[in-house]
Amino acid sequence: xxxxxxxxxxxxxxxxxxxxxxxxxxxxxxxxxxxxxxxxxxxxxxxxxxxxxxxxxxxxxxxxxxxxxxxxxxxxxxxxxxxxxxxxxxxxxxxxxxxxxxxxxxxxxxxxxxxx
Amino acid sequence: xxxxxxxxxxxxxxxxxxxxxxxxxxxxxxxxxxxxxxxxxxxxxxxxxxxxxxxxxxxxxxxxxxxxxxxxxxxxxxxxxxxxxxxxxxxxxxxxxxxxxxxxxxxxxxxxxxxx
Numbered sequence: 001x002x003x004x005x006x007x008x009x010x011x012x013x014x015x016x017x018x019x020x021x022x023x024x025x026x027x028x029x030x031x032x033x034x035x036x037x038x039x040x041x042x043x044x045x046x047x048x049x050x051x052x053x054x055x056x057x058x059x060x061x062x063x064x065x066x067x068x069x070x071x072x073x074x075x076x077x078x079x080x081x082x083x084x085x086x087x088x089x090x091x092x093x094x095x096x097x098x099x100x101x102x103x104x105x106x107x108x109x110x111x112x113x114x115x116x
Numbered sequence: 117x118x119x120x121x122x123x124x125x126x127x128x129x130x131x132x133x134x135x136x137x138x139x140x141x142x143x144x145x146x147x148x149x150x151x152x153x154x155x156x157x158x159x160x161x162x163x164x165x166x167x168x169x170x171x172x173x174x175x176x177x178x179x180x181x182x183x184x185x186x187x188x189x190x191x192x193x194x195x196x197x198x199x200x201x202x203x204x205x206x207x208x209x210x211x212x213x214x215x216x217x218x219x220x221x222x223x224x225x226x227x228x229x230x231x232x
Contacts, residue, residue, distance in 0.1 A: 017133040018170040018232030021140035025123065026167050028141035029148050049199070052141050054134040083165070101122065116134030 002103040003046035004053060005031050006110050008066050009095040010046055012059045020116075023080055023094040024054060030078040031097030038076060039101075047098035055113040063096060069109045070098045118152045118219040119162035120169060121147050122226050124182050125211040128175045135203055136232075138209040139196055140170060146194040147213030154192060155217075162216035171229040179212060186214045 007027045009020060036043040057063050063079075070077040078097045084090030099106050125136060152159040173179050175227045179195075186193040194213045200206030215222050 007137070009137070016232075017136055018172075020133055021123070021125070021137045021170045021232065022168045024137035025140045025144035025170070026166060029144050032149075034143050049144060051147065052138045054137045054141070056134075082209065115138065116132075 001045060002051070003042050003100050004051040004059055004103050004106060005046065005097060005099040006106050007031075007054045007114050008051065008063060008110060008113065009054060009056050010059060010063055010093075011075065013055045013088060013115070014105065015016060015087060015094065027078060027080045027095050027097035028052060029081065031076065031099060035076050035100050036077055042100055042102070054116045055110055056116040057113065060093060063093065066098070066113075067096050070096075072083060073105065073109060075099065075101050076104060077108065079080050117161060118167070118220050119158050119216050120167040120222060121162065121212055121213060121215040121217075122222050123147075123168065123170050124133050124145060124226060124229065125149055125170060125172050125177060125232050126179055126209075127172050127232070129204060129208065129210060131203060131210065139198065142176070143194060143196045143211050143213035144168060146196065147192065147215060151192050151216050158178075158218070159215055170232045171226055172232040173229065176209060179209065182225060183212050186212075189221065189225060191215065191217050191221060191225065
């Protein structure tokens, strides 16, 4: 069973590459810690290769739809809000982690999204 | 005591922003898990705000020097190698996590580096 983590990033926020990297880093850690506690089997399976895929959506509406789909589908999902110290207003939702979880489940939610 | 995590990224590899984000994501998770086990007090202190700073170096030589400095200084440090499935040759060292650890210690190693 292939276990992967997908991070979905908004492209409408005009974030620089360092900002994107930090937000995705938050998402990776939140998602990994969530699943380490909630589903240790998935976490262990994922840990060896730690497959991560970074995908994009056009705006908040699309990101919120992905988060709702993941939640309805019972997939672990962590939305990331920026603290707003630098480039963005406080509380701006920048990205979300889905998984680590079985690839075939995640692909049902994010299979149509393009790589960032 | 402010605890932060610094990720140092090579800029000479011509990585796209999604690739950089995934590599930084790896570094964030490896660094966080390392310190969760090796220094639970630092980890707990860091967890609330999860301060992350993404910095840059020009090439592998500079990254290796930072890693050596961090190790000599006794700071938790995780170098990240790419699996090489996509844009880079297998084993390419792309970035490193230093910390989470006290800010004043990390700044002695990375204080002169610029934001990515």
